[in-house]
Amino acid sequence: MIKLEHVKKLYKAKQGNIVAVDDVNVEIQQGEIFGVIGYSGAGKSSLIRLLNQLEKPTSGTVTIAGRVISSIRGKELRLARQEIGMIFQHFNLLWSRTVRENIAFPLEIAGVSKEERLKRVDELVKLVGLEGREDAYPSELSGGQKQRVGIARALANNPKVLLCDEATSALDPETTDSILELLLTINKSLGLTIVLITHEMHVIQKICHRVAVMEKGKIVELGNVLNVFRHPKQDITKRFVQQLTGEEGTEESLEQFAKKYPGGCIVKLTFVGEKAEQPLVTHLIRHFQVDVSILQGKISPTAQGAYGTLVIHLVGAQAEIEKATTYIRNQEVELEVITNE
Structure with missing residues (x-):
């Protein structure tokens, strides 16, 4: 055209x-x-x-x-x-x-x-x-x-x-x-x-x-x-x-959080379409021996569907954290490890 x-x-x-x-x-x-x-x-x-x-x-x-x-x-x-x-x-x-x-x-x-x-x-x-x-x-x-x-x-x-x-x-x-x-x-x-x-x-x-x-x-x-x-x-x-997405200044604030609350793993999750509406955190708490703290999250609608980001802090045994992150990836949710101590 x-x-x-x-x-x-x-x-x-x-x-x-x-x-x-x-x-x-x-x-x-x-x-x-x-x-x-x-x-x-x-x-x-x-x-x-x-x-x-x-x-x-x-x-x-x-x-x-x-x-x-x-x-x-x-x-x-x-x-x-x-x-x-x-x-x-x-x-x-x-x-x-x-x-x-x-x-x-x-x-x-x-x-x-x-x-x-x-x-x-x-x-x-x-x-x-x-x-x-x-x-x-x-x-x-x-x-x-x-x-x-x-x-x-x-x-x-x-x-x-x-x-x-x-x-x-x-x-x-x-x-x-x-x-x-x-x-x-x-x-x-x-x-x-x-x-x-x-x-x-x-x-x-x-x-x-x-x-x-x-x-x-x-x-x-x-x-x-x-x-x-x-x-x-x-x-x-x-x-x-x-x-x-409201992520300006996120990196600095997460570094400060990690120093204040050492241990565990901070990950950023990215959802697209219907995946943005699933109760992922509820599943993590029910099925894995990890504590989950939500640090930041937002869902933004676009012409092609919803786009969501969620930053969470996982605390628990390393083996359980690995099971939880594997589960997340299997849900077709993108996962980025920000800090892992």
Whole structure:
């Protein structure tokens, strides 16, 4: 559906060229929710703007639905952009227009008849949950409602791709979740390909199928969201995952615990899917001569299923601890020994 090949974007500056996107190669499948995450300056905003050609690549090609969009100009490009919707962090609504008029605006530009515009706007108002607010102005709407208008407007021309540029960064957590649920519904009901950039791992975790981690203009890690959660390779990816799983500072605190309570074994367990819901600790206590202390634990839902981590302290005879850890591994639970004294 979307293919970037050796894409590079340079910006000229007094101090020399700035490399915003550096030799990016990635393919995004039809109907996929693809996340791009990185800190400020990573190049993710430049990358998403290359997809609708608000920015032209310095080199490389961008292909969408079989069309090399990076090589077209003029009317052909304007028509191609109608197949690519975009929603923004700060909504970018027309403040002098009502909800209905904002949603209809792309249809006016495309030359759609008034009758067809009204019909399409009504469909979109219902889709995004804004019934009864059609005649309100942006100043009369909450942040979440404004973003729903932005989403409806982006869908007006029945695009094949929806680009989300930090679409939830200006919203509170509860509203963020409601907007993410709406995007998930749109993806499932319309089969729409969604590319979403963010600096929040919660957003990736909630709805994305795959994620690309960007740093200094490069994609440094790419994969299925659940796999990236389970086995982050790069330091930057580990920091994002730790922020979400609550594991920041874990290593230091566990070292302090081990010094205060010497003996036994501290292990980290990783659960995926239904395994995250099994009463593993209860089984350990009932079947093995070990004492079990829970030091830390959390379950995080992802688009591919639940992902859970649990750090426990096992105390008992070495033979019993070995039996317990063998049992854990036989339950298809990943086990990492952190300390063993």
